[in-house]
Structure formats: structure tokens, C-alpha cells
Amino acid sequence: MRALVITERNVKAAEALLVTYQSMVECAEIRFDHLLPEEREKALILPSCSDLPLIATARLPKDGGVWKEGEEERIDLLRKAAESGFAFIDLEVDQPRSLLRNFVELLSGCGGRLIASFHDFTSFTDERTLFSRVEEAEGLGAIPKAAVMIDGSVSLLAFTRAALKLKVQPADRILVAMGNFGVPVRIAYRHFGSMLTFCAPAEKIAAPGQLSAEALTFPYALSRISEKSRLFGIIGNPVLHTRSPEIHNSAFRSIGFDGLYIPFPTDDTAAFMEIARLLEIGGFSVTVPFKEEIVGRLHEVDESVRAIGSCNTVFRCGHEFHGTNTDYDGFLAPLKARMGERGGCVLMIGAGGAARSVAVALRSLFDSVVVANRTHSRAQRLSEELLGAKGHVCSPEEANLLGPYRAVVQTTSVGMSPHIDDDPLPSYCFTGDELVYDIIYTPEKTHFLQRAETAGCDIIGGKEMLLGQAERQFELFTGLRYPKDPEHRENF
Numbered sequence: 001m002r003a004l005v006i007t008e009r010n011v012k013a014a015e016a017l018l019v020t021y022q023s024m025v026e027c028a029e030i031r032f033d034h035l036l037p038e039e040r041e042k043a044l045i046l047p048s049c050s051d052l053p054l055i056a057t058a059r060l061p062k063d064g065g066v067w068k069e070g071e072e073e074r075i076d077l078l079r080k081a082a083e084s085g086f087a088f089i090d091l092e093v094d095q096p097r098s099l100l101r102n103f104v105e106l107l108s109g110c111g112g113r114l115i116a117s118f119h120d121f122t123s124f125t126d127e128r129t130l131f132s133r134v135e136e137a138e139g140l141g142a143i144p145k146a147a148v149m150i151d152g153s154v155s156l157l158a159f160t161r162a163a164l165k166l167k168v169q170p171a172d173r174i175l176v177a178m179g180n181f182g183v184p185v186r187i188a189y190r191h192f193g194s195m196l197t198f199c200a201p202a203e204k205i206a207a208p209g210q211l212s213a214e215a216l217t218f219p220y221a222l223s224r225i226s227e228k229s230r231l232f233g234i235i236g237n238p239v240l241h242t243r244s245p246e247i248h249n250s251a252f253r254s255i256g257f258d259g260l261y262i263p264f265p266t267d268d269t270a271a272f273m274e275i276a277r278l279l280e281i282g283g284f285s286v287t288v289p290f291k292e293e294i295v296g297r298l299h300e301v302d303e304s305v306r307a308i309g310s311c312n313t314v315f316r317c318g319h320e321f322h323g324t325n326t327d328y329d330g331f332l333a334p335l336k337a338r339m340g341e342r343g344g345c346v347l348m349i350g351a352g353g354a355a356r357s358v359a360v361a362l363r364s365l366f367d368s369v370v371v372a373n374r375t376h377s378r379a380q381r382l383s384e385e386l387l388g389a390k391g392h393v394c395s396p397e398e399a400n401l402l403g404p405y406r407a408v409v410q411t412t413s414v415g416m417s418p419h420i421d422d423d424p425l426p427s428y429c430f431t432g433d434e435l436v437y438d439i440i441y442t443p444e445k446t447h448f449l450q451r452a453e454t455a456g457c458d459i460i461g462g463k464e465m466l467l468g469q470a471e472r473q474f475e476l477f478t479g480l481r482y483p484k485d486p487e488h489r490e491n492f
Contacts, residue, residue: 015049348371
């Protein structure tokens, strides 16, 4: 179930959200702690105003809530909510056992259930507390809810191990992974053994890492996903901005493939590889800054990875993970379409993992490739390894001195959302004759591209490369051809 968290101040606004989102979610949580005191009693009518099963809770500050009144008043309000038809009441598992048992009995008589919850806003590393809290709740006949902070890949690995151990014994449980590194759990909640995931109305996010109901509808379409759906994803840091889930999930839906592609914010590739094995992930894309590092984590890589020295695509072969690089062809196709004859000089900005496949592609089209990078040694190493006699290295400030260039290609993350006003080469003066290519796709037209366009240059955005390389990834992940006109393609 997708549970919409409603944190409105008055009942009228809460009721309006129930109507607006009833087709996007299967459940809703009314946060009584956010309601104005004079609105709380009025909210007891909400179960009769909606076909959605409703959760009632009044969260304390220690659990991320804003309840300021007394405890007796809070418990009395939740008891009234149980009697008014709320399907679930959420109370903390550390409440007195006698109180929790009373709520279990009361809700049983009303056709509802108690959720016994605990929240931990420190980094999750120890599964023992999780197991003990879950055991306490289940011993009372309540649904256990564990909301813990995931602050990195190691933390997510610990959570994954704990969740899969619990999943061996199926039961109604709610497992919430807070923070950006916990986003995969919020999307693929069924794979982690959770009965629901919380979401929020757009612009009203109520907890760290929480997604909007709109996001869970598109691009993830969770209503069609089960715990048996094959998982795929993308690793990077940052990565939550990526549009790759739109590309892959739309194609899955178009051909009826039972798969789910999600972002995995990552800060430790070794930990992620273990997560991939535990979840039996079928394949994943790799973006900055891990395209080089991931190579050493794989069972085997193909000639494209050995030649370029970086990997953007990992796919499963039996129990092993193999790597390839689809960036080369994805990058080259739109450039070839606009270039006409080969030759001349090109300026490439950056010498990171993304630049390696670009450098090899540029070597095939131009007579010389100038690499502008702030770290001279890194640019020199890339030039020697990949460009040979065609390669030249300069600082960003020297780039204007080595032209003219037929093309300028931007490969760094500078200008990527949310730092959209940054410029990777602020001192460079466009002549208006260059073809300018920025591989960033969010935003679609970076500040760098806007500056080039204003100077009269033809420009290429990163979306074309993104689509080209993703289509080949899709084929490697699924063994199927990418559909010609996937659902929602117009949104890319």
C-alpha cells in the first residue's frame, strides 16, 4: 500500500487531499499532531468521508512530530479515533504494555488494528534493536513499524540484511528507511517485506527521504509492482535527480515486463554490491563518481571497459556481475548526426569517469583533442592513456588560447541541478562557430549551453546521450529490444 501522510492544519484541507489523491494511494495517515487543537475533534469524521482506510497518529517531538499538549489528551484523542472508524491507530511501542493491549482489544472490536512504532534518527547499524522492537509489537498482536535513519550504503546494507531476515517469516510489518540513502526502500518496499510505504502530497514532504505520491505514481507505477518484480537501478552520488527511472520503467510498462528500476544513492560501492546480491538486482547503471571504481568490483568486464577504463552498465550473468560501457555509442550518435566531415580540433572539459568514454569517441572523429581540467595530472593521465598523439592538456583558463575548436564538449557535473548557475569554463569566450555539447541532462539546457546558444553556437544537450546509452542498457538488462514508442516517452 501507498499511504499518504496528511499534515494539514484543518479538516477541510485534509478532506480535500483525500479526494485529490484517492486514485494515487491505497491508504492515508492523518497526523493529528499537525491539526489545530480546535480541528482535532472535527477530524474524527474523516473515515466517513473517504473510501481509503485511514491511520490516526499524534506524533511526539521525539518521534519527529509536533504534539505539544499533554499525554492524557493525546491518548484520549487516539482512543476516540479508534472508536470513530479509523482502520489503524499508531502508538509508540515503548508505551505501557497495558495501554497497548487495551488498544489492540479496542481496535479488534472495531475492525481495526494497532500499529506499534518506534523511530530512530541515528544511523542504523544494529539489527538487534529492530528485531526486539518488532518482536515486542508482534507479541502484543500489533503491526510493528520501524522507522530508522539510513545515512549511507553501509547503513542500507545493514537494514537490507535485517529486513530480509524478517521477511523469512511473513507477517504484516512496516519498515521505513529515512534519509536519502533510504529512498530505495521507500520505492521497493515490498522487496524489503514492508506492507506499505509512506508518501506525501507534492511540496508537503513530512519526513527525510520521503517521496511524493506523484513520484510513486510516475515514474515508478508501484500499483503494478510486486515483491516478485525484478529489481534494476542506478548508483551514483548524487543520483536522486536522475531521469533514468523514467526511461526504463516506461519501457517496462510498454512491453509488459515485470521490472522496477530505482535510484540507489551510494557512498560505498563494496556495500552496494552486497546489497545487489542480497536483492538479486538484475542490473544497474553507473554514474558519477563510480564509473572507474566499479570496474574492480565486477567479475568480468568487456573490451569497451578495458579500452575506456570506465563502466556505466552492470548486468547479471548467473550469479555474477559483468560490466560494459554504453556511453560511447550513446554519446557519439548525436554528435555524428551534426558533424558532417571528420577532423579539426575539439575541446573537452573534464577528465573524470564520464570523460573517458567521451575521449575515446572524440578520438575517432577529430584530429586533436584538448583536455581542459583543473587537476593537470588527471588530465595528463587520461590523455596519455586514451588519446595518444591526438591529446593535449591545458588548464580551464588556457582553453581559449588553443583554439579554434570545431566543437566543445562538457563532461563534468558542474551546472548540474541543484547548482544550475555554475559554469565549468566561465573564462571561455565562444566564437559562435563551435558545436557545443553538454552531457548533463538535468537541467536540459545548462547555464553553459545557454551561454553558448546566446553566442550563436549550435548546441546538444545530455538527454540525447542519456536516451541512446539507456536503450542499450535496457537490452542488456532484459534481453529484449527497447520499445519504439514507450509509454510516457514525451515526458523525457
